[in-house]
Amino acid sequence: MTPALNRRDFLASTATAAALAAAGTSRAAGALASNALPAGPQARVILGKTGIETSLIGMGSGTVGGGQSSNQTKLGVKGFTKVVRHALDLGVTLFDVADQYGSHVYLREALKGVPREKYQIQTKTHATDAVTARDHLQRYRLELGVDYIDILLLHCMTKTGWDHEHTGAMEALMQAKEEKLIRAHGTSCHGMDPLRTSAKLPFVEIDLARINPEGLIMDDKKPDEVASVLQEMHDAGKGVIGMKILGEGKIDEPGRIDASLRYVLGLGTVDSFIIGFQSTDQVDDILKRTEAAIGALKA
Secondary structure (H helix, E strand, O other): OOOOOOHHHHHHHHHHHHHHHHHOOOOOOOOOOOOOOOOOOOOEEEOOOOOOEEEOEEEEOOOOOEOOEOOOHHHHHHHHHHHHHHHHHOOOOEEEOOHHHOOHHHHHHHOOOOOHHHOEEEEEEOOOOHHHHHHHHHHHHHHHOOOOEEEEEEEEEOOOOHHHHOHHHHHHHHHHHHOOOEEEEEEEEOOHHHHHHHHHOOOOOEEEEEOOOOOOOOOOOOHHHHHHHHHHHHHOOOEEEEEOOOOOOOOOOHHHHHHHHHHHHHHOOOOEEEEOOOOHHHHHHHHHHHHHHHHHHHO
């Protein structure tokens, strides 16, 4: 396994990443083989070289999210808990939350009594400096009721050169990993330039990427453009988690849902993907459709 990036190596690795970007490098040395198709919708997967094992399908909590609210939190604690527990019973163990969605405390209540090792939490921070990042991490752990967070991402990178603006936050997250307060760090990106930067930057161990075959609510309306960067990330050993698989609910017809699942699973570069489940019926439906999509791709 590639040694973890430490803070002492940070400036040197950032400079190297910039040089690679300037040279137009598109593939990392020692590219990895494409992911094998999972055995089924309840398969366990490893996120790149992080060693983090989680479920193929995760539950998102930020559908139409913002201002401390989302469609999931609007279900109320009881409704949210019902969906989370149903998903957990069916093997979904990755839960994506964020301060922006106001979903930390909802997930804490939903997972009360569940052994910590039975689930994985991914959350996000908008911090740019080290002090704010550390404050966020402390608050998030309290809100979630956990000692550590599995994945902490820099949330919604939209600008070219985001890495220069977030140096302090990145250093804080790397230190938090050394202190075992988080297990991995990375980014969620909204834009092709930020996505390309994340593909080359060693700090990014996991990326949360928008991907579907229709180009809906994605970093580029051409899915193949996004897919090429996800290939680069995969080849570099980064964990790739897909989001917006259903275009935030806009891909809502059965045939289109099935096509999107086949497309994402068929890329061989997306380790896991999250769906913003809003009902237990939707959990059942997506697991059933994922099983059919895997079967079709194996046929």
